[in-house]
Structure formats: structure tokens, C-alpha cells
Amino acid sequence: MDTARSLEVADLQALLDSELFADWVRELALRVDAITNVAVHLTLPVAPRHVHGGGVLCGQTLMAAADTAMVLAISAALGGFRPMTTVQLQTSFLRPIAGDSGAAAITARVLRKGKTLVFGEIQIADAKGQLAVHATTTYALL
Amino acid sequence: MDTARSLEVADLQALLDSELFADWVRELALRVDAITNVAVHLTLPVAPRHVHGGGVLCGQTLMAAADTAMVLAISAALGGFRPMTTVQLQTSFLRPIAGDSGAAAITARVLRKGKTLVFGEIQIADAKGQLAVHATTTYALL
Amino acid sequence: MDTARSLEVADLQALLDSELFADWVRELALRVDAITNVAVHLTLPVAPRHVHGGGVLCGQTLMAAADTAMVLAISAALGGFRPMTTVQLQTSFLRPIAGDSGAAAITARVLRKGKTLVFGEIQIADAKGQLAVHATTTYALL
Amino acid sequence: MDTARSLEVADLQALLDSELFADWVRELALRVDAITNVAVHLTLPVAPRHVHGGGVLCGQTLMAAADTAMVLAISAALGGFRPMTTVQLQTSFLRPIAGDSGAAAITARVLRKGKTLVFGEIQIADAKGQLAVHATTTYALL
Numbered sequence: 001m002d003t004a005r006s007l008e009v010a011d012l013q014a015l016l017d018s019e020l021f022a023d024w025v026r027e028l029a030l031r032v033d034a035i036t037n038v039a040v041h042l043t044l045p046v047a048p049r050h051v052h053g054g055g056v057l058c059g060q061t062l063m064a065a066a067d068t069a070m071v072l073a074i075s076a077a078l079g080g081f082r083p084m085t086t087v088q089l090q091t092s093f094l095r096p097i098a099g100d101s102g103a104a105a106i107t108a109r110v111l112r113k114g115k116t117l118v119f120g121e122i123q124i125a126d127a128k129g130q131l132a133v134h135a136t137t138t139y140a141l142l
Numbered sequence: 143m144d145t146a147r148s149l150e151v152a153d154l155q156a157l158l159d160s161e162l163f164a165d166w167v168r169e170l171a172l173r174v175d176a177i178t179n180v181a182v183h184l185t186l187p188v189a190p191r192h193v194h195g196g197g198v199l200c201g202q203t204l205m206a207a208a209d210t211a212m213v214l215a216i217s218a219a220l221g222g223f224r225p226m227t228t229v230q231l232q233t234s235f236l237r238p239i240a241g242d243s244g245a246a247a248i249t250a251r252v253l254r255k256g257k258t259l260v261f262g263e264i265q266i267a268d269a270k271g272q273l274a275v276h277a278t279t280t281y282a283l284l
Numbered sequence: 285m286d287t288a289r290s291l292e293v294a295d296l297q298a299l300l301d302s303e304l305f306a307d308w309v310r311e312l313a314l315r316v317d318a319i320t321n322v323a324v325h326l327t328l329p330v331a332p333r334h335v336h337g338g339g340v341l342c343g344q345t346l347m348a349a350a351d352t353a354m355v356l357a358i359s360a361a362l363g364g365f366r367p368m369t370t371v372q373l374q375t376s377f378l379r380p381i382a383g384d385s386g387a388a389a390i391t392a393r394v395l396r397k398g399k400t401l402v403f404g405e406i407q408i409a410d411a412k413g414q415l416a417v418h419a420t421t422t423y424a425l426l
Numbered sequence: 427m428d429t430a431r432s433l434e435v436a437d438l439q440a441l442l443d444s445e446l447f448a449d450w451v452r453e454l455a456l457r458v459d460a461i462t463n464v465a466v467h468l469t470l471p472v473a474p475r476h477v478h479g480g481g482v483l484c485g486q487t488l489m490a491a492a493d494t495a496m497v498l499a500i501s502a503a504l505g506g507f508r509p510m511t512t513v514q515l516q517t518s519f520l521r522p523i524a525g526d527s528g529a530a531a532i533t534a535r536v537l538r539k540g541k542t543l544v545f546g547e548i549q550i551a552d553a554k555g556q557l558a559v560h561a562t563t564t565y566a567l568l
Contacts, residue, residue, distance in 0.1 A: 020195040024169065025202050053162040059228045060167050060209050064202035086201045087401065088372055088422055090232040090516045092562055094538035094545050111560055112520035116400065117371065117424065119520050119560065134537055134545065136518055136562055138372055138422065140401065229543065230514055230564055232374040234420055236396035236403050253418055254378035258542065259513065259566065261378050261418065276395055276403065278376055278420055280514055280564065282543065304479040308453065309486050337446040343512045344451050344493050348486035370485045374516040 007079060009035060012072050015081055021068065028065055030106070032072065039109040040073040044124065051099035063091050065106060066122040066135040073108035074118050074139055083142040087117070091135040101127040116141050149221060151177060154214050157223055163210065170207055172248070174214065181251040182215040186266065193241035205233050207248060208264040208277040215250035216260050216281060225284040229259070233277040243269040258283050291363060293319060296356050299365055305352065312349055314390070316356065323393040324357040328408065335383035347375050349390060350406040350419040357392035358402050358423060367426040371401070375419040385411040400425050433505060435461060438498050441507055447494065454491055456532070458498065465535035466499040470550065477525035488530075489517050492548040492561040495534035500544050500565055503536040509568040513543070517561040527553040542567050 012032045027049075034041040042065075050061040067089055075081045097104050105125045112119040117140055124133035154174045169191075176183040184207075192203040209231055217223045239246050247267045254261040259282055266275035296316045311333075318325040326349075334345040351373055359365045381388050389409045396403040401424055408417035438458045453475075460467040468491075476487040493515055501507045523530050531551045538545040543566055550559035 018195070022194045022200040022203065023191040024166075025194070025200055027166065049165040052164045052167070053160070054225065054227075058164040058167055059231070060206035061164065063205045063209070063231065063233075067202050067205070083196065085238070086235050088232065088234045088374075089201070089205065090230065090372075090374060090562065091205075092230045092537075092545050092564060093228050095540075096227070111518075111557055114521075119518055121560065131537055134547065134562060136516065136560060138518060230516075232420065232514075232516060234395075234403050234422060237398075253376075253415055256379075261376050263418065273395055276405065276420060278374065278418060280376060302479070306478045306484040306487065307475040308450075309478070309484055311450065333449040336448045336451070337444070338509060338511075342448040342451055343515070344490035345448065347489045347493070347515065347517075351486050351489070367480060369480075369522070370519050372516065372518045373485070373489065374514065375489075376514045377512050380511070 007035060007076050012040065012076060015075060016072060020081065025064060025068055028061065028068065030065060030068060035076050039107050040069060040076050042069050042106040044104045044106055046097060046099060046101050046103055055099045056096035057099060057104065059093055062124060062133045063089065066091060066124065066133065069106045069108035069122055070120045070137055070139065073110055073120055077110040077113055084139045085142060087138040087140050089135060089137040091133060093133055095126070095130060095132045097126045097132050103127060104132065149177060149218050154182065154218060157217060158214060162223065167206060167210055170203065170210065172207060172210060177218050181249050182211060182218050184211050184248040186246045186248055188239060188241060188243050188245055197241045198238035199241060199246065201235055204266060204275045205231065208233060208266065208275065211248045211250035211264055212262045212279055212281065215252055215262055219252045219255055226281045227284060229280040229282050231277060231279040233275060235275055237268070237272060237274050239268045239274050245269060246274065291319060291360050296324065296360060299359060300356060304365065309348060309352055312345065312352065314349060314352060319360050323391050324353060324360050326353050326390040328388040328390055330381060330383060330385050330387055339383045340380040341383060341388065343377055346377070346408060346417045347373065350375060350408065350417065353390045353392035353406055354404045354421055354423065357394055357404055361394045361397055368423045369426060371422040371424050373419060373421040375417060377417055379410070379414060379416050381410045381416050387411060388416065433461060433502050438466065438502060441501060442498060446507065451490060451494055454487065454494065456491060456494060461502050465533050466495060466502050468495050468532040470530045470532055472523060472525060472527050472529055481525045482522035483525060483530065485519055488519070488550060488559045489515065491532060492517060492550065492559065495532045495548055496546045496563055496565065499534035499536055499546055503539055510565045511568060513564040513566050515561060515563040517559060519559055521552070521556060521558050523552045523558050529553060530558065
């Protein structure tokens with residue numbers, strides 16, 4: 001990756017806020033917190049619009065956040081956005097995230113970057129730092 | 143299931159439009175089309191707000207629709223809604239759904255209803271009837 | 285698939301018994317029963333060597349059988365074996381298969397054959413015809 | 427877990443070699459290397475019987491090893507074996523493991539232990555320490 005331009009937090013945030021993502025997805029209001037050489041860290045606000053009748057953050061929001069975070073992690077690993085498509089995404093829901101808990105913390109990391117396939121892992125922790133969601137995914141670079 | 147009240151399309155649509163689901167999820171604007179004794183059929187409108195920069199329905203919307211459809215299929219199988227939680231959901235994206243294709247068709251079916259765990263399968267077809275998304279999932283009844 | 289040579293049951297059985305598969309995998313003793321234009325059907329003997337202390341067919345055997353069956357289904361769809369690799373395989377275990385139930389029935393089907401990626405689904409039914417295992421998978425053609 | 431008996435490497439190895447596991451699975455010849463308070467570490471010999479025609483360790487063996495390792499990790503977390511069943515197991519194959527590479531290293535860890543469901547993660551590294559297989563899984567305690 002020597003030749004790849006190194007992306008900054010502001011670059012990924014700009015990507016996140018761009019029309020690359022559907023309007024409905026941008027309403028997740030994800031915030032990029034940090035980029036390391038192995039992972040991207042984001043904050044997912046726990047907003048009332050994403051809380052279901054049971055009083056917890058809905059699974060649909062968590063899967064959407066995981067997928068979105070991974071696109072950023074891959075972009076960071078590639079030194080910039082490249083057209084890609086999700087091949088599969090498997091999400092496990094370990095514990096609920098309370099609807100009044102403020103925010104969740106997402107860590108998305110690339111496990112393996114092949115020529116056309118990229119494998120990744122996403123973890124979402126609740127406000128106490130406990131692992132709430134674990135996802136693994138495969139993307140195809142187009 | 144002899145003793146279970148048989149749910150009608152209108153019952154499931156009412157469930158879908160209720161506060162059981164988060165506001166953000168209700169914006170999927172899913173429509174219940176039919177219930178058989180093995181599956182629930184729904185229409186997912188392909189709305190501009192759910193189309194990403196690549197011109198196709200975004201994966202986040204498809205996963206959210208799959209999860210939501212499954213809650214309805216389980217409710218239909220149980221004869222009514224019961225508190226439940228998604229344990230895991232695995233989605234495979236077989237082909238893109240064009241952003242101008244109008245609507246997609248969802249079929250959600252219960253594969254196995256155990257005492258506490260329910261297994262299901264969700265298929266989403268594009269406007270030509272081609273399988274675009276295939277998901278499998280496990281729910282825990284609470 | 286007009287130009288593809290049509291594979292017969294004997295061709296797939298020969299493939300199964302060849303050194304394409306590891307010795308340990310061939311000990312599953314799978315038998316090809318039928319090929320249709322959408323699926324391959326196989327029998328998995330429930331042998332004592334594959335039954336664990338709980339008295340049921342072990343999950344390891346079921347996953348191995350699912351993966352193996354899918355290689356045959358893809359070969360059938362392609363009109364012959366082509367080098368490929370499993371990208372991911374997700375298996376759900378719906379109900380146990382009794383260790384003295386004789387045999388299980390596998391159906392493996394290709395859901396989508398792209399240029400480099402192939403998506404498939406595998407179902408394993410117990411001796412009563414009840415769905416016991418459901419798997420979905422992605423392969424990459426090399 | 428204060429009250430749980432702490433398992434030693436020898437205890438887990440004895441479990442692995444017992445009739446809890448099917449004969450066919452014991453032929454994986456897994457060796458328990460270490461137990462920490464978060465993970466179990468094992469060695470998987472890359473034996474010729476597990477190498478397929480393409481010259482690499484077959485996927486069936488890797489999935490079987492992942493599942494088996496997880497049973498040990500859960501047993502370690504519980505302070506002893508308890509009847510359990512695999513609910514689902516998703517495996518991603520990131521890179522091949524060469525058939526002549528000697529051995530692979532497995533790390534299995536419990537991500538979340540609920541009352542009836544246990545979530546785990548398994549990583550298998552090749553002889554160079556590179557991540558080759560990543561699996562996530564859900565078990566139900568019986």
C-alpha cells in the first residue's frame with residue numbers, strides 16, 4: 001500500500017456524507033472517529049427513529065451501520081473509494097443496545113484484501129464497551 | 143397450529159405499520175401482498191431514497207427488508223406477534239436491483255419453528271422475477 | 285448452457301470418488317442419486333463413525349457433506365469440473381439427525397452463476413423427509 | 427465464573443479424545459496447546475488425508491476443526507463440558523493453506539455467553555501466521 005494515498009478522518013467523513021450512499025443510509029448519521037492502519041472507528045448515534053417498540057436499537061440499523069462502516073474500512077485500506085459490491089454479510093446479535101444509551105461504537109477492519117475479494121469484520125460495542133454485534137463480510141471489487 | 147388465530151394480510155400490514163418497528167424501518171414502505179401456510183409475500187418499493195450512487199438499490203435496504211419480512215413470517219406462523227430477537231442474519235447478494243426498476247418482491251418463510259429458536263429464509267426477486275438476494279436467519283422467541 | 289456437456293449421475297459419482305476430494309472427505313461415502321437442471325440429489329449414509337456421543341450425526345459431517353455436494357452441483361451447472369474455491373459457507377442446524385436413522389438426503393442447487401462467483405444453497409433432510417440442515421454458500425471460480 | 431472449575435490443557439485434550447466427538451472428527455488429530463481466560467489455542471496438523479487435489483487443506487477439514495475447537499472453548503468458558511448443539515456456523519475462507527505446510531494454528535474464543543445461547547469466533551492461521559479462515563458461530567446450551 002506504499003503508493004496509496006493515506007486517507008484522513010475528514011476524507012472518510014466526506015465519503016460517508018456523499019451521494020455514494022443512499023439518502024436513507026446517510027440518516028444513520030455515522031461519524032468517523034479514527035483510522036488506524038488496520039481499522040476504522042465510527043460512532044453510531046442511538047436515535048429514537050432507530051429504536052423499535054421493544055426499546056432497543058433495531059437490528060436493521062445495526063446491519064446497515066456494519067455494511068456502511070465496512071465500505072469505509074475498505075476505502076481506507078485501498079487509499080480511496082473504489083466501486084465494490086457486498087457479496088455477503090453475516091451478522092450476529094450478541095446483546096441488545098438500549099434505546100436511551102446515547103451511542104454505539106463501531107470498529108470495521110479488513111481481514112484480507114485479495115485481488116477481487118475483500119474480507120472484513122465489524123464489531124459494534126454498546127455504551128459500556130460490551131460487544132453487542134459481530135459481523136463478517138465479503139466484498140467484491142468491481 | 144390448529145389453535146392459532148389465522149392472520150390475514152391486513153393484520154400483518156397493521157403490524158408492519160405499528161410502533162413495533164422503528165420509524166426508520168417503516169420508511170421501507172413494505173406492503174404485505176399475501177400469506178400462505180408456508181410463506182409471507184411482500185412488495186418492497188425501489189424508492190430513490192434507497193438507491194446509492196451506483197444506481198442500484200442499496201444493500202442496507204435489502205437486509206433491513208429481509209429482517210422485517212421475517213418478523214412478519216414468524217408472526218404469521220405463530221398466529222400473532224410475540225416478542226423475539228434476531229440471533230443472526232446472513233445475506234447473500236446475488237445480483238443488483240436497478241434503481242429504476244419499480245419494486246422488488248420478497249418471500250419470507252419459516253423453515254423450522256422450535257420451542258425457542260425459529261429458522262427462516264428470505265428471498266428477494268427483482269422486477270423480472272430473478273433471485274437477487276437470499277438470506278437465512280435465526281430468531282429467538284423471548 | 286447450450287454448449288455445456290450434460291453430466292450424468294455416473295460422471296458426478298466418478299468426480300466424487302476421484303482425488304479431487306481429500307481421502308477424509310471421500311469417507312463420507314456420498315452417493316449421487318439424480319441430477320436435474322436445477323439441482324443435484326445425493327444420499328449421505330449415517331455411519332457410526334460420524335455419530336457423536338449425543339447419538340446424532342455430527343455437525344462436522346453435515347457441513348462437509350454440504351460443501352462437497354455444492355462442488356458437484358456447480359460442476360453439473362458448468363457441464364464439468366472447474367477449479368474453484370469456497371469463499372464462505374453458512375450452515376444452520378435446524379434439527380438433529382438420529383445416529384440410527386440410516387441415511388440423509390442432500391439437495392444442492394446453484395442459485396446464481398456469475399462470471400467468477402457462484403451462489404448456492406444446500407438442504408439436508410432426515411429419513412422422515414424433514415429439513416435438518418440448511419446451508420448457503422459462495423464459491424469463486426478460479 | 428468464580429465457581430467454575432478451571433480446566434487445564436490436559437482436561438480439554440481428554441475431552442477432545444473422548445467419545446463426545448465422532449471417530450471421524452477425532453481423526454483431525456487436533457492438539458490443545460493453551461487456554462487463556464478468553465481463548466483456546468489448538469494445532470491442526472495438515473495431514474495428506476485432508477489435502478484435496480488442488481494441493482491445499484480442504485475446506486471440509488477447516489470447518490470441522492473450527493466447530494470442534496469451539497466446543498472446547500465453550501467447555502473451557504463453562505468450566506466443563508455441557509451438552510450443546512451448534513445452531514449455525516459461518517466460515518469464510520480467506521486464503522488457502524498449503525498441503526505441505528505442516529500445521530495450522532486455531533484460536534477459538536467465546537464472544538458472548540448468554541443463558542442459553544453462546545456466540546463464538548474461530549480463527550485459523552497458516553504456518554506463516556497469516557489468517558486463513560475466519561468463522562463465527564452460535565451454540566445453544568441444552
